Amino acid sequence: MTLTQRRAQGTLPIGDAVASLMRDGMPVRFTAYDGSSAGPEDAEIELELVNQRGLSYLLTAPGDLGMARAYVSGDLNVNGVHPGDPYDALTLLQSRLRFRKPSPAEAMALLRGLGLSNLKPPPPPPQEHLPRWRRVVEGVRHSMTRDAEVIHHHYDVSNRFYELVLGPSMTYTCAVYPTADATLEEAQTEKYDLVARKLGLEPGQRLLDLGCGWGGMVRHAAREYGVKAIGVTLSRAQASWAQEQIKAQRLDHLAEVRFLDYRLVEEGDFDAISSIGLTEHIGVRNYPEYFGFIRDKLRPQGRLLNHCITRHDNVPRSTGAFIDRYVFPDGELIGSGRIITEAQNAGLEVQHEENFRVHYAKTLAGWCRNLVENWDECVAEVGEATARVWGLYMAGSRLAFERNEIQLHHVLATKTDGRGESGYPLRHPF
Template sequence: MGNDSTIAAVFEPLMRAALGSESSVRFEFWDGSAIEPAGVCSGTMRVRSKDALSYMVWAPGELGLARAYVSGNVDLDGDIFKILRSLQLTASDDARLGLDAAWKAMGAARQLGALTHRPTPPPEEARPRRGRLHTRRRDAAAISHHYDVGNDFYRLVLGPSMTYSCARFVATDDDGHAPADGSLTLEDAQAAKHDLICRKLGVAERPGTRLLDVGCGWGSMAMHAAAVYGARVVGVTISREQAELARRRVDEVGLSGQVEIRLADYRELRGEEFDVISSIGMFEHVGTERAAEYFETLRALLPPGGRLLNHAISSPGGSTMTGRSFIGRYVFPDGELIDVGEVVLAMQRAGFEVRDVEALREHYALTLRRWVANLEGGWDQAVALSSAGRARIWRLYMAASALGFEDGGLGIHQVLGVVPDAQGGVDMPGSRRAWG
């Protein structure tokens, strides 16, 4: 390892204890010294300054490391998926840092000035909010933090479909279904997802269906249902930038007579009636405490026979994105992932008969990998459209999320509920074949 005074020599015992001896990541420090991987190198983590240590010392765990990366004091060079997977797989649950190694690490950090002051978090970080979770004002602030970062930035990442939810990489032609192998373009796969939802909701069989799209984003689902199946659609979002662009997109394709985009919270829709409701990638912002109110509100908007398709990320046992986590502080403030079993139970308690549950997690992993490729391919433009920190946030969170969907730590489900009539009947196809 060279001279014992190098930063790598001081920190190697700590890194080996934390990550084990099989890590494939190379660690390079600002003095040029490095800790080499045991085998084939999957990529390099560059610790560029003592400020990186300050972030990690003052906020141990993922938040400190994320701050160091977002601020540019740590770089991840190479295949980010392989780097993150290696760090995840080689970290030993029963690793114990020897007192001597830990003391040496703290001593080195102190000598380098990493303990003298608490560093300021990068400006992209959402500050913890006070007050009760999921009030309308707090939800609006959380949504604005994530979605109002520039429509052009999202267009670069998401591609022409402007759809910020799991695509469906399955062929829909008469020759049958292809495996979820990424053989379709991202735009084709997003259209396939929208089409599947239209068929599950029965929009495809009933031209003129009145559809409510909750959390409509930039209007892609609403436009698909209107253009392909003649639906009359109301889309609601609480992101001002999303609403403005969605309205322009609707006008540009001549669908303003069929599609209305509202800047509104779903809780403001009481008293209206729709034939069917889609909610795609919005439920993650509702929260456990509001789940019953959410489904009861949507149930009240539907007549007997009405259908609701809830498309949402889930986590086994549920997961709250706390202010001590990278995702909670930088990506989805106040976000919660609810176990799909709890989702089904809440829908049934609200008066829905749950007729179908479909898991799509492998498809979301593929979707996220396409988004990361778009971001990395247009990196300089992404930075110019937002900030270097924002681009780093999106790269890290999308890559980590893709791995979560691949290993099953994250799930995503479409849950279809139907409102029974007075005799308990529902009008549904006999099998999934009708949906393709």
């Protein structure tokens, strides 16, 4: 029976359908639950479609969302790589997997051949957040209510899970590697110290850390620089863990972490403000309010260090369905040029900017190693589906940083006083 006849009769092998859509052939082995296959038999990596639900996911949400749904649910396996670090598979697929666009008639014939019953969308995995158009019930985008919900979705997974993946530093932001062979922990310590040096921290000063996570910067500033530090986070689990560590390290006379939206901080006149990984969550249209808040909270000649993921250009675009539904709901990225512009428009004087793109690729590789090494305990803690989400997200993000699709920028600025004095030295001291 010919391929055309099988399409017409609804008996088209899944492997044949996949092979027919490849522009340059299959770079990996593909096998399906109906016994069909495609691609080289000796390939090191195999995509295994386990069941009909997986096929329905692929057909009803083409692109990365459908594949993510099938993969997270265990309906699509990637054999030949560890689920905690599918980096090699993603690298190969992004480099060599090329789909061709079938004509409308051919697409309909393929769907008939695979069975039109597979076009009924299965319920998405429970790890998936609502699409943006349905999140209106949670409040206006980037309102305090909605921001609290999306932060809870991502960060309140399990403190133990984060300990296993992030390591002892409990730091979920880009590390700074002082040398190529430095460990992840050494690089995270260097990151915090570099931020402190850029801010010019000195004993007795006051620091506000926005989006402080598990309090790493707050503790470092208090312990190493004698700074009185306040951190705020929208994650109750993070705040609880951070406060326990502050007390355990006997830093509670200097350091504090609050479960609080940064917009509700009442204190002011801070010597320094650090924002490490918050800007991605606040929304580009809210940058004027964000930088205005920082300006108003700084004393004259105070400093800001803004650390955030950026794009390689300043062209607005969506983050993609997988990232928006599974990782950072409502997250937005833009280039460092826009961030510098908005900081300047708010009245801050930008003194220094630095790109740590390659450092984030190394950081993500380290987190994936931790996930692989602690896979069984991670799965026991959060379930295999959630662990798969993290492996896929971190490996994919590593690849994006390596390919210069996204970057990580520090922007250092001062609140220059009315006489034009910034308090900044003639040359950068760090």
